[in-house]
Amino acid sequence: KNEVEQSPQNLTAQEGEFITINCSYSVGISALHWLQQHPGGGIVSLFMLSSGKKKHGRLIATINIQEKHSSLHITASHPRDSAVYICAVRPLSGGGADGLTFGKGTHLIIQP
Amino acid sequence: DTEVTQTPKHLVMGMTNKKSLKCEQHMGHRAMYWYKQKAKKPPELMFVYSYEKLSINESVPSRFSPECPNSSLLNLHLHALQPEDSALYLCASSPWDRGLRGRANNEQFFGPGTRLTVL
Numbered sequence: 001k002n003e004v005e006q007s008p009q010n011l012t013a014q015e016g017e018f019i020t021i022n023c024s025y026s027v028g029i030s031a032l033h034w035l036q037q038h039p040g041g042g043i044v045s046l047f048m049l050s051s052g053k054k055k056h057g058r059l060i061a062t063i064n065i066q067e068k069h070s071s072l073h074i075t076a077s078h079p080r081d082s083a084v085y086i087c088a089v090r091p092l093s094g095g096g097a098d099g100l101t102f103g104k105g106t107h108l109i110i111q112p
Numbered sequence: 113d114t115e116v117t118q119t120p121k122h123l124v125m126g127m128t129n130k131k132s133l134k135c136e137q138h139m140g141h142r143a144m145y146w147y148k149q150k151a152k153k154p155p156e157l158m159f160v161y162s163y164e165k166l167s168i169n170e171s172v173p174s175r176f177s178p179e180c181p182n183s184s185l186l187n188l189h190l191h192a193l194q195p196e197d198s199a200l201y202l203c204a205s206s207p208w209d210r211g212l213r214g215r216a217n218n219e220q221f222f223g224p225g226t227r228l229t230v231l
Binding site: 042044045086098099 | 147149153154156157160168170202204219220221223225227
């Protein structure tokens with residue numbers, strides 16, 4: 001079983017709709033990241049969370065550490081939001097610069 | 113300068129070639145990472161360098177050889193690769209700051225990647 005599970009895997013919505021992408025993880029973590037990847041490769045870090053909620057423009061990310069669950073919301077979605085959204089966690093460790101463990105991503109398409 | 117750069121953007125090589133991928137950042141980050149991403153799959157961690165020392169090698173074959181010559185540069189030397197090594201190779205960096213209670217809590221900054229094709 002993957003340590004990071006995302007749902008849905010694919011999501012197609014109409015412009016303006018409210019979007020929710022979910023992420024569940026099974027290990028103790030020091031931080032959870034939401035990342036965006038457009039076709040062609042580059043990854044952009046949207047949020048890093050260790051508790052609570054963060055907002056940036058139309059994007060909102062929440063995390064519930066007790067339930068090991070995070071959500072990414074997009075309000076007033078736009079075709080330019082079409083991308084793969086990836087949840088990634090940094091597992092708890094004794095220290096050091098450990099790499100991230102990634103979910104499989106959610107492929108979001110926003111239709112005009 | 114708040115970005116991670118990677119060169120080249122694209123690389124096509126034969127199985128007998130030797131090539132190198134380069135990653136550079138000038139944000140003063142002391143942790144740098146190589147990830148490999150196959151099509152339609154999430155990235156997989158390959159190597160982690162912290163303070164220019166290799167701290168994690170995720171059982172990567174020896175045909176991939178990382179090098180961190182200074183705190184701003186990270187190289188990945190490639191030799192005798194196989195076609196199944198074709199992938200997007202992503203570099204990332206993060207600051208070395210510890211959160212409360214001694215837990216690492218570092219945001220990672222990703223480069224645009226090098227798309228590698230092995231013929």
